[in-house]
Amino acid sequence: MEATQVLFWFIAVVTILSAGIVAFSSKLIHSAFALLATLVGFAAFYVYLGADFLAVAQIMIYVGGILILIIFGVMMTHRIYDTSKRTAHNSLILSLLGGAAMAAILGMIIFRSPWTATVFKTLKPTTSMIGTSILTNYLLPFEVISVLLLGALVGAVYLARREEDEE
Amino acid sequence: MIQLESYLIISAIVFVLGIFTILYKKNAVGILMGVELILNSVNLNFIAFARYIDTYINGQLVAIFIIILAASEAAVALAIILNMYRDRRSVDVTKMDEMKN
Amino acid sequence: MNNLNSLQYFLPELFLSASILIIIIVDLLLKKDKKIITAYLSVLAVLVAFFLAYRQYNYAFTSLFEGMIVLDSFAVYFKVLTALSTIIVIFISMPAFRRHSEYYILLLVVTLGMFLMVEVNDLLMIIIAMEMVGIISYVLAGFNKFNMKSNEASLKYVLYGAASTGVMAFGFSYIYGLTGHTNLFAIQQAIVGHSLQPLPVFIAFVMVVAGLGYKIAMVPFHFWVPDVYEGAPTPITAFLSVGPKAAGIALFIRFLITVVAHPASQTTFIQNVQIQAPLLLAVLAVVTMTLGNVSALGQKNIKRMLGYSAIAHVGYMMMALVVFNTRGFTAIMFYMVVYMFMNFGAFWVVQSMTPHLGSEDISAYKGLGYRHPLTAVAMAVFMLSLTGIPPFAGFIGKVYLFAAIIKQNWYTLAVIGVINGVISLYYYAYVIKVMFLDRDEEIKAISVPLYDRVLLWLLLIPVLALGVYWGPLIDLAHNSIGFFFGN
DSSP: OOHHHHHHHHHHHHHHHHHHHHHHOSSHHHHHHHHHHHHHHHHHHHHHTTOHHHHHHIIIIIIIIIHHHHHHHHHHHSOTTOTTOOOOBOOHHHHHHHHHHHHHHHHHHHHHSOOOOOOOOOOOOOHHHHHHHHHTTTHHHHHHHHHHHHHHHHHHHHHHSOOSSOO | OOOHHHHHHHHHHHHHHHHHHHHHBOBHHHHHHHHHHHHHHHHHHHHHHHHHTOSSOHHHHHHHHHHHHHHHHHHHHHHHHHHHHHHHSOOBTTSOOSSOO | OOHHHHGGGOHHHHHHHHHHHHHHHHHHHSOGGGTHHHHHHHHHHHHHHHHHHHHTTTOOOEEETTTTEEEOHHHHHHHHHHHHHHHHHHHHHTTTOOSOHHHHHHHHHHHHHHHHHTTBOBHHHHHHHHHHHHHHHHHHHTOSTTOHHHHHHHHHHHHHHHHHHHHHHHHHHHHHHHHSOOBHHHHHHHHHHHTOOHHHHHHHHHHHHHHHHHHHTOTTSOTTHHHHHHHSOHHHHHHHHHHHHHHHHHHHHHHIIIIIEEEOSSSBEEESSOOOHHHHHHHHHHHHHHHHHHHHHTOOBHHHHHHHHHHHHHHHHHHGGGGOBHHHHHHHHHHHHHHHHHHHHHHHHHHHHHHHHSOOBGGGGTTHHHHOHHHHHHHHHHHHHHHTOTTSHHHHHHHHHHHHHHHTTOHHHHHHHHHHHHHHHHHHHHHHHHHHTOOOSSOOOOOOOHHHHHHHHHHHHHHHHHHHOOHHHHHHHHHHHGGGGTO
16 A cells, blocks of 8 residues: 555544544533544545645634634633533434434445546646636626625624623 | 545545534534534535546535635624523523423 | 626626625714614615516526526516515514614625525535525524524524535535536536436435425424524514525525426426436425424414414425426415415514514414404404415415316325315414404504504505416416526
């Protein structure tokens, strides 16, 4: 086996194990830090897939932004020093059953139909292609999502702000 | 060379773990983490298909937009969670008994 | 069509976007007690967008922005419908929401999202448009932020909404992997051309149905509905049960007739790959309407009851999806308009009466027929119309729905639908009974402001009128669907 393949499977195992910790850990702060490992692992997969821009975006937005938001949420809703506090859970058996059913369905999709690569691309930097696409074919989604972000901003600020003069 | 199926299997496993997290956790922030797992597995699928199936890189572009959506969704969800916690001191989605069935 | 040339066909959306920005700036200049001006501006903006959208009717089928969206009469029909629903909601909201211009700004953003939802032609645009409506709806559901119920509603809505979108996107990723395209037409050609295996297509379809089903409140993805409908502010409850639902159904139809099926003859579609989609939809329709109606039976809170009734109505509409022909789609498009008026009417009665009655419980409506007869009679009309009793509009709508499925020999489905109609009579009639047959010893008359009465009439007249003269609307709906066959 080549070194790159060994590394790939090592990252895969780490990613899946940390995703497992996110799912099974009863301490929320542990889940949050395991999520960090999962997200970085995904960035590594993007590198393997030749998606250099997305690997960087994954680190910057997911790890640098969303994960920080989530950790803020964990810290503000559970006092940080109180890491021994366990969170309540729904029935493990039922949840496992739900997960297993999903796994069976996906397993059928993946193993019972042929998924073979149909194009063979040489690896090359994607950033300029992405930039060109966003300003040509993907101009509309790009503009629309800015309105969406504006709306989300207005909404989130409204919800989070304190009102002095009410109730 | 790593096969397309390897990526599909990894993303399927993470997706299933995400679904499980949503079913299993009661804490709102915990459920949000499950959602992030699901969205990441979606992105991995799109990017893997962009590499092996698509002649162009449409999948990567879709993934960029999904990352943006995930960020805005997380922001709104946390605004609601914090707003709730301020009044209530709990974010357990099943403990909310304000409404009776 | 390229981006620059597409702009001339994108006027309603451009106008809405510009209005959103202008209203945000105007809001900054207004004093605290003058914020209601933004509501007037919003009505004006949606009204203009409404006419701009209406002018697009009968435009030839065009694909815009490099195939990201399409403009056709079907999209225009639903754009006009959703714009109308936003206008009505703003009027319903005005008496209660006088201090928060954010509310109206967010409503405009949702309207823009709904406009995009009905004209999408790309998997990415589907996700973005649905999230645009979704994310803002989460905020709107929790808009009364000091109300615990409203907060809970919005928290449940956002968490499970985000999860359902994730599942839908996962389904999309498989569709993309199977075909190598994100454009819906390209996907259709790839699926038909390569005769793919049914199984992955079917699973991807089920995942997409999960995401769309959440938005239109279909069983088994309906669990958020009762809580959100009870907890959200009443105008938002009314809005969620009409506007985004109409857009969701339009999106569902567009998805069905591109990714799942393609036109076969002048009026029917056949499936791209044989995946039993009609049967699955039929089962979901039966479960949806039965569960909605049976759960509505024991409800004490009127908003919760209307929430379950909204689930049941999604079931009725889905019933006509199974036939995959123009008759079915026309019936759904007609029913959506009728449903908009009768549902908004019922919610407007709830909204305007709650301050007088002091409660949202059905028992609080006791003797309303003697305290304010006009409102009570109007409510009775809305209830009877929702049940589907002649001569009101709801009856005509149901007739078309049932006619569509009977024509294609779905007899069992039709029988179950009729049984459901009978069940629903019980809880709708119960409201009427409480209003007219139960009475207190002393009758305290309620005085209703002129504004409330005018709006009530405006919602009541279409329900009465469409019950006796529905021809033009059904023709309009029928024309709008025609483009799918190139005429």
